[in-house]
Amino acid sequence: MADWMARRLAQMESFLDDRLPVDAPAGLGDAMRYAVLDGGKRLRPLLVLAAWEAVAGVVEPPRDAPVWCAAGAVELIHAYSLVHDDLPCMDDDVLRRGKPTVHVRYGEAQALLAGDALQALAFEWLVAPAWAERDPALAVALARELARASGWQGMAGGQALDLAGVGQRLDQAALEDMHRRKTGALLLASVRMGALAARADASVLAALDAYGRALGLAFQVIDDVLDATADTATLGKTAGKDAAADKPTFVSLLGIEAARAYAQALLAQALQALHDMPAQPTQRLAALARWVVQRRY
Numbered sequence: 001m002a003d004w005m006a007r008r009l010a011q012m013e014s015f016l017d018d019r020l021p022v023d024a025p026a027g028l029g030d031a032m033r034y035a036v037l038d039g040g041k042r043l044r045p046l047l048v049l050a051a052w053e054a055v056a057g058v059v060e061p062p063r064d065a066p067v068w069c070a071a072g073a074v075e076l077i078h079a080y081s082l083v084h085d086d087l088p089c090m091d092d093d094v095l096r097r098g099k100p101t102v103h104v105r106y107g108e109a110q111a112l113l114a115g116d117a118l119q120a121l122a123f124e125w126l127v128a129p130a131w132a133e134r135d136p137a138l139a140v141a142l143a144r145e146l147a148r149a150s151g152w153q154g155m156a157g158g159q160a161l162d163l164a165g166v167g168q169r170l171d172q173a174a175l176e177d178m179h180r181r182k183t184g185a186l187l188l189a190s191v192r193m194g195a196l197a198a199r200a201d202a203s204v205l206a207a208l209d210a211y212g213r214a215l216g217l218a219f220q221v222i223d224d225v226l227d228a229t230a231d232t233a234t235l236g237k238t239a240g241k242d243a244a245a246d247k248p249t250f251v252s253l254l255g256i257e258a259a260r261a262y263a264q265a266l267l268a269q270a271l272q273a274l275h276d277m278p279a280q281p282t283q284r285l286a287a288l289a290r291w292v293v294q295r296r297y
Helices: 002-019 025-036 043-056 066-085 102-106 108-127 130-134 136-150 155-164 172-197 202-229 250-254 256-275 283-294
Strands: none
Touching: 002 043, 002 066, 025 066, 025 102, 025 108, 043 066, 043 172, 043 202, 043 283, 066 108, 066 130, 066 136, 066 155, 066 172, 102 108, 108 136, 130 136, 136 155, 136 172, 155 172, 172 202, 172 250, 202 250, 202 256, 202 283, 250 256, 256 283
16 A cells, blocks of 8 residues: 555656646746645545546556546645635644745735635646546536535535634534535545546445545544644644634544544444445555544644
8 A cells, every 4th residue: 555655646746746837927836836746645636546446447547547637636626725724814824734834935915816726727627638628528527526525515614614613612413514514525525536537336426425424524533633632743734723723623522532433433434335335446445544544644
């Protein structure tokens, strides 16, 4: 698994580096590239690629396969969300991926524009390439999936709930709803987009939906545990930020050990969903789920 991750990460970094603009005006390209390159776990594109491999049964996606654009587009949406999330009007953070946040480096206005431009570029990567002209139905399906996951029903709606929840005491159902939108929706979309790019049928998509929903929530539970237990140098972002901002978290609701146990239960759900796809090579997806729960950053 480590070899597969290293190879895919190198391929993804090369894809992003080749396609992010260097000629956007007034330094905008620099801010966009700074926001995306040289950092991050790249979990979302790895999920896209692993889901594609599971459905296609092919080990190496061709370089012109739509799955690469899908993986890149998801990462651009994730990067834009982090740029905006770090702004003073949102979470007001100064550190991301072990380096100054985009607004610290380039100013708030440029950070806002960089996030806007990354969001637009994500959809350009899904509808503008030659393969999208040959297969417009796939391009529309991928764009629809990403739009739904990143908009009011998903990530943006979850962020609104997150901001409204500061100082509140949410019950577990409300906390899970918030994080299924804010974090989970884009992780689920990553799995679905990889599967759609490989022409998954309805039964396979249903199993992957169950996997993606459990994985997305497990990711956030562990994120809350790490925010409470790891240091800033390890995380690459400010540790203890949620507690300092009086945000509701799985740790504040359940406690650290119960939160870890809940993440393990969610992992079991994700692996069971993959077990329900016996004809598919799902070992990469299973390994990514285990990594999410066992990670230290």
